[in-house]
Amino acid sequence: MSRRIVILNPNSTVAVTDGISRAVEPLRLADGPEIAALTLEEGPPGIESQSDADAIVAPLLARLRREPAAAYVIACFSDPGLAAARDSLTAPVFGIAESAMATAMTLGERFGVVAILPASVPRHRRYVRTLGLSSRFADSMPVGLGVTELADKAATLARMAEVGRRLRDERGADVLIMGCAGMAGQRDALARATGLPVVEPCQAATAAALGAVLLAP
Amino acid sequence: MSRRIVILNPNSTVAVTDGISRAVEPLRLADGPEIAALTLEEGPPGIESQSDADAIVAPLLARLRREPAAAYVIACFSDPGLAAARDSLTAPVFGIAESAMATAMTLGERFGVVAILPASVPRHRRYVRTLGLSSRFADSMPVGLGVTELADKAATLARMAEVGRRLRDERGADVLIMGCAGMAGQRDALARATGLPVVEPCQAATAAALGAVLLAP
Amino acid sequence: MSRRIVILNPNSTVAVTDGISRAVEPLRLADGPEIAALTLEEGPPGIESQSDADAIVAPLLARLRREPAAAYVIACFSDPGLAAARDSLTAPVFGIAESAMATAMTLGERFGVVAILPASVPRHRRYVRTLGLSSRFADSMPVGLGVTELADKAATLARMAEVGRRLRDERGADVLIMGCAGMAGQRDALARATGLPVVEPCQAATAAALGAVLLAP
Amino acid sequence: MSRRIVILNPNSTVAVTDGISRAVEPLRLADGPEIAALTLEEGPPGIESQSDADAIVAPLLARLRREPAAAYVIACFSDPGLAAARDSLTAPVFGIAESAMATAMTLGERFGVVAILPASVPRHRRYVRTLGLSSRFADSMPVGLGVTELADKAATLARMAEVGRRLRDERGADVLIMGCAGMAGQRDALARATGLPVVEPCQAATAAALGAVLLAP
Amino acid sequence: MSRRIVILNPNSTVAVTDGISRAVEPLRLADGPEIAALTLEEGPPGIESQSDADAIVAPLLARLRREPAAAYVIACFSDPGLAAARDSLTAPVFGIAESAMATAMTLGERFGVVAILPASVPRHRRYVRTLGLSSRFADSMPVGLGVTELADKAATLARMAEVGRRLRDERGADVLIMGCAGMAGQRDALARATGLPVVEPCQAATAAALGAVLLAP
């Protein structure tokens, strides 16, 4: 049990959890820790606002406390409950946005965030300040697609690529972060379309958790 | 109704709410807005951790939505639910920590925060970064008294004064912020003991709310 | 006398003083402090440069010292003499630019300043650094109209709205500050035209002064 | 070959390379990448100055170019040649100082660096600025022991613990970084002595390299 | 005339002007520009407050406009009127504090300012923010001697050395700036007493002016 990494998807959409699990498949090794991707059933279908993010903190913390693990990953780009989870759990806890930004710092000078919703942009800007990374931040820009349009993978990729190129050309980004969980399948295509390295946040946080577990005292 | 300011104390201790209400009494004017200090019954007796703060966001938002008002004040120094409340309410919402820091900026070069618990210090440091005010921040230091000791007002004031003087002498603070709600009664004594202006956060946020209501379009 | 707020317009144009006085009318309450808007007769008709701002500091300080008050507002967006006035007066002193920026911090993530003259832009950028608010600053952009054109209210509003939209769309501003005294009459129209909250600086500083006076020890 | 991580110790002391290799042993997994710790024979016995660090860049780059790998780690806390290596190699390259600081950001609010030599302190301060992490940095403080004294492990640990406690108590550090390669054996003892999490930089960078290799397109 | 540098001492104490003139003597070269150190007769005997600094801006600007020169130096550590002078004169204008800080950036990682009066410290902190140099600033600390004591050169040097050592040991300064005009005679002794490079601000600004004049188009 002490070699188990728990990734908790705080929305209730199992398909998203499954996508996250596939994204971290390369981090599952024969003699490495088990990596379990779990769904917070109490969560909403998607976390689209600060209010959604705040509302799931209490059930999220309760669930984390019930799941024994050597490390935890909170798989929502708002990093809900991250500080609280660190205060109340002894195992290390990783937030996917924080880990993505820490990883991006080692891949370029300025990271840009490809957001989904326009309403997420101020949240991203605020969080970059919280982390003290303003001088490494190009900007966050939204793809601005509705739920139906996001179901169209080709259209979504096309918009993500367009936003990625604007972050590169207008804001000077030389590394991109996918600003939500569950789109890992398009990471490599986005990298090819923009010529920039792309960080998928669930992968970044789970890789950090893997290191922490392997190196634990 | 459109001229009512709602201050919501998110802990369930009515004595704290009463203290807040007394602190803002000077802001109640004959032809000014009504100022109501309310208690969130669902809250814990005190908010002592990030986890406590996160846990009350959902009931806090629900309560704010039920209370018609021209402006809201969230009366906990962690500003729990502030961003979410702003997203979901049309009236302006003020957090007491944010308002205290904005006010302190007009009273000195570097503000110091007199915290109650040692565990609050990292939270204060993180929040100062969130607000982008690192270059105006002396530091946060805790008085470090237990619940019983805090009941002794003279002892508490003595410790707050000691911390205030250390912030002044060792960290260069020239204005102090009381890092919790409900201690307004000691504001003036702390100012005299340190020779520095002291910002009481519930007063700062309610004064900001008063201005916003009076000047609303 | 101890309940009087003095707003000093450091230019000699009485029409500007009258506009300021009207702008703060909602802050005059039956049992609240008197709010007097005064004109510095020694000032130039308008303060258009750093040199103009510096030149009126000495008469401005002399006048403030002669006017007994419980709080002072210096009503020029360069905040001329603010630090000096604080050093030499015991009552609190508010600068309209500083107060506007402190207020804007509670209304959005990034504030943009709608300047009148192109020459003011470097001054605004410098002052934002002085306040330590660079990470909250979108930019300052000028409307760039001459004196005659400014007399045409509709044309001025149209240009202000255009600049406000550019600050919003090109620089990410989500709150605007009117970068001069005396245009309060267009605050609400500018807010409607841009969909953003707009801070009128004389109102912001006088509201802060009102809070300070009511809460004074 | 594409699943090999090369760690290059740029000093010529094989005992240091061996210590690094032991430190990353937990990251060697049955079906994970090979992790090879190599010694730059052209290097000096120890890298003690900026001049030493600069002087080994050219042979270091030449050696990296000759070693096929899926990821590289430069195992000197000055991160010599990091930017140049990234420019000229297609595989990802990690510097141990950069990776240690990125990791520390996920473990605390303010990291302190336990330096060996007093002369390293300005270099650490400069590098923190280069990374844009000033607002997360407590400080760097030297243990200040000579070569002979460093051979005494108990004495070295005692001094490291003393420095760690000063960083914690005087500068507010809540996470520590060991500011040199080759002292991994004392990581856990330093953590126990200070009560703070401790980041060993070679481990941090190699864990990052492991993640990058496993997740490569 | 186009090869004349005017240094204007904005206080009326001719002995200070004479000290400045001696300090810049090494910058007077056979075929270089004339360097004239002038006294602003309208100034007070010493500039001890922001109010003093603001009050002399108008006569200072008037005097500069009357003195033809290829470059100007304003010889007061508050840099009074610097921005205004730049707006209204075509020749370059240097402030001694700004030039001292720009020079210190090339001599160390963190500069400390040896202030005379305690009241100057907040002004120095504010000005460092104005210049955007917070991450290079150790702190400002006052020697805190009265006028009579300053007349005792040995006592003054002893106090300056003590303050310099505190800036070095407690705040990490590795270069010092003398925080006032007219003490150039003690520059080298202060450097010897602290082991740190010391920047004398009138020299720094006049050297910058010399370069600007020689390199003018």
Place this chain on the structure above:
Amino acid sequence: MSRRIVILNPNSTVAVTDGISRAVEPLRLADGPEIAALTLEEGPPGIESQSDADAIVAPLLARLRREPAAAYVIACFSDPGLAAARDSLTAPVFGIAESAMATAMTLGERFGVVAILPASVPRHRRYVRTLGLSSRFADSMPVGLGVTELADKAATLARMAEVGRRLRDERGADVLIMGCAGMAGQRDALARATGLPVVEPCQAATAAALGAVLLAP
């Protein structure tokens, strides 16, 4: 010998050294220090990458140690070996990029860098962070001409002017820095074409060296 300034061009192109020497001709005064512009024969024909810059540090340091001087200038816009040279030489050492940025701070609010190669832009952004000058930095933009095109002076100037105007209009630069050595001949034309002051980095650093030598203890 103690009054000699050595400027070392770390590339092996003598024509560049000659251009530098002509650029600093106005700083050679009858009774001032000798100013010698030397070529590092071991260098490549041009320094175009971080790798090139790092590779010449060792021979550059060796050469500087062999050249007795009262001050040194490293004449490459990457400031290669600057920190190392300062550690190992007792005379002051100036880097042309650092000196250019320190000089630009006294000429405007935000400096823009006119780079030659697109690959230099991330290096410039990183270096601005190293110096702690992010809040004064507009951006770096490349002219993007190949070697053949750079030989065409009119075409180069036209592109530099275009980049300068974009830095001014799109990024708010009000002072420009030429981001490479050896183009001093176009400084004044670039200033005329953009209406902005232009800093030539070899001139800036040599002027700083001149001041340091004349004012040495």
